[in-house]
């Protein structure tokens with residue numbers, strides 16, 4: 645997983661590898677183990693461009709009830725989540741780069757941002773095995789986490805309990 649981050653991908657375009665791939669293998673159609681990568685091939689050829697489908701930004705560590713209210717607000721939005729990794733919290737937005745093509749290639753390869761150029765496959769999210777220290781994806785999870793960690797008595801961020809229904813006799 646990359647942070648402060650960017651959706652990104654490393655491609656080879658305009659050389660022999662790229663031409664062969666265009667001709668024979670659609671990007672992302674086949675997945676192999678990283679250690680089975682054939683010589684001269686690029687791992688991205690076997691990936692669905694996972695790193696171009698989100699961005700993640702560091703956020704201040706939520707420490708107070710008010711901080712967690714901000715986090716809850718983030719998670720009231722579609723495709724947003726927050727995670728903790730190595731003592732740092734991040735806002736993760738699951739959204740695809742506008743320039744990712746249907747073939748999982750970068751549509752602005754020559755002018756892609758520096759952050760996309762700098763990223764490498766060395767420690768990327770190609771595998772499906774990465775985990776987070778903590779991961780919250782719903783406002784309800786924020787309630788529970790806040791209640792368990794910082795919430796003072798009488799300051800619940802949950803909606804008040806509705807009155808009981810009348811009992812018919």
Ligand code: SF4
Pocket residue numbers: 652653654687688689691692693694695696764765768769770
């Ligand atoms: S997640 Fe890794 S393998 Fe997949 S496109 Fe990004 S850098 Fe390439």
Ligand code: SF4
Pocket residue numbers: 650651652653654695696741742743744745749750751752753756757760
């Ligand atoms: S600019 Fe290209 S490499 Fe960067 S996130 Fe978008 S599609 Fe991926």
